[in-house]
Amino acid sequence: MGAIDQAFILEQEHRPKPSIGYAEGIPLIDLSPLSSPDDHKTTTSIDGLVSEIGNACKDWGFFQVINHGVPLEKRQKVEDSGRKFFGLSLEEKRKIRKTEKQILGYNDSEHTKNIRDWKEVFDFVANDPTLLPVSHDPDDKEITELHNVWPEYPPELKEVCEEYVEEMEKLAYKLLELIALSLGLPANRFHRFYKDQTTYMRLNYYQPCPAPELALGVGRHKDGGALTILYQDHVGGLQVKRKSDGEWLTVKPTPDAFIVNVGDVFQVWTNEAYESAEHRAAVNSEKDRFSIPFFFNPAHYTMVEPLEELTSEQSPPKYRAYNWGKFYRTKRHSNFKKSNVENLQISHFRIPELAIKLEGALSIN
Ligand SMILES: O=C(O)CCC(=O)C(=O)O
Numbered sequence: 473m474g475a476i477d478q479a480f481i482l483e484q485e486h487r488p489k490p491s492i493g494y495a496e497g498i499p500l501i502d503l504s505p506l507s508s509p510d511d512h513k514t515t516t517s518i519d520g521l522v523s524e525i526g527n528a529c530k531d532w533g534f535f536q537v538i539n540h541g542v543p544l545e546k547r548q549k550v551e552d553s554g555r556k557f558f559g560l561s562l563e564e565k566r567k568i569r570k571t572e573k574q575i576l577g578y579n580d581s582e583h584t585k586n587i588r589d590w591k592e593v594f595d596f597v598a599n600d601p602t603l604l605p606v607s608h609d610p611d612d613k614e615i616t617e618l619h620n621v622w623p624e625y626p627p628e629l630k631e632v633c634e635e636y637v638e639e640m641e642k643l644a645y646k647l648l649e650l651i652a653l654s655l656g657l658p659a660n661r662f663h664r665f666y667k668d669q670t671t672y673m674r675l676n677y678y679q680p681c682p683a684p685e686l687a688l689g690v691g692r693h694k695d696g697g698a699l700t701i702l703y704q705d706h707v708g709g710l711q712v713k714r715k716s717d718g719e720w721l722t723v724k725p726t727p728d729a730f731i732v733n734v735g736d737v738f739q740v741w742t743n744e745a746y747e748s749a750e751h752r753a754a755v756n757s758e759k760d761r762f763s764i765p766f767f768f769n770p771a772h773y774t775m776v777e778p779l780e781e782l783t784s785e786q787s788p789p790k791y792r793a794y795n796w797g798k799f800y801r802t803k804r805h806s807n808f809k810k811s812n813v814e815n816l817q818i819s820h821f822r823i824p825e826l827a828i829k830l831e832g833a834l835s836i837n
């Protein structure tokens with residue numbers, strides 16, 4: 473067993489077991505009906521897609537998509553130039569290091585639930601500039617502009633990332649429409665939240681780890697945003713906690729597929745019809761690994777709450793409304809460094825079961 477810094481070491485119960493099975497049940501969904509010419513697009517093929525996606529969101533909160541329309545070479549270019557960047561010296565990379573104020577750029581010291589992750593990241597926003605509250609302090613109403621920071625080397629990184637983001641955004645809107653339809657809503661129901669979206673992308677680079685049984689590339693977490701579209705390379709490491717029995721399972725890398733998962737915002741919008749699943753990334757002692765999540769997130773001023781159409785007297789709202797920008801700032805703040813503040817979760821806005829029942833009883837009488 474190789475020695476690693478104490479900061480990375482997880483408590484016994486959260487360490488990854490050496491033998492973890494594959495999550496065979498996570499559906500692989502073929503999106504080709506979406507790109508067939510209009511005269512070939514049948515209602516049946518789209519209906520089929522919609523119900524596959526609805527079931528995947530209900531059962532797993534995760535699915536994979538193929539024939540998604542994102543050109544392979546655009547993704548490959550991001551991976552190639554991303555690898556060039558992570559291959560630079562620490563000193564060079566730290567020239568565009570994230571700080572508490574400047575939350576975009578490079579970081580080699582992310583924490584999940586106060587344990588250091590075995591990874592390096594490079595973050596940038598899809599729309600430059602992106603508007604966000606200045607601080608996580610609820611009384612501070614000031615809004616700031618986030619600007620991307622790009623390294624000098626490799627010089628093409630900016631362009632290849634921007635081209636890729638454009639493609640990912642097209643895919644994200646398609647998925648948003650299919651998810652809306654799967655909930656019985658108009659296809660464009662969620663579009664309104666994305667006018668000034670706070671979407672960002674991350675390049676995750678996981679070096680080989682001498683003690684992969686003690687640490688994780690990303691500790692267990694749920695994505696706080698609305699929808700994540702992840703590319704992972706052939707090495708594998710992403711693990712999902714199965715809802716039915718709490719078992720951790722590996723998501724098998726599928727060439728040219730994207731892994732899609734609904735985040736906490738969708739859990740609230742759907743009043744828990746769809747739940748965001750816990751996941752984590754394991755590392756290994758031999759190979760490095762690359763992954764690229766695209767976090768498709770609403771505008772900062774969005775008040776996240778259960779959609780009216782998905783609640784009723786029988787099924788009253790399970791969450792109080794919260795401001796997305798403040799929520800996101802607070803979460804980023806606590807991931808940035810080891811902190812004593814408890815990590816902010818949507819459970820803080822969960823209305824207690826008893827209050828939901830009482831509210832239901834009162835509104836019926
Ligand atoms: O690298 C992975 O497979 C997962 C990364 C992840 O879950 C995240 O960045 O939120």
Ligand SMILES: [Fe+2]
Nearest residue numbers: 693694695751
């Ligand atoms: Fe995640």
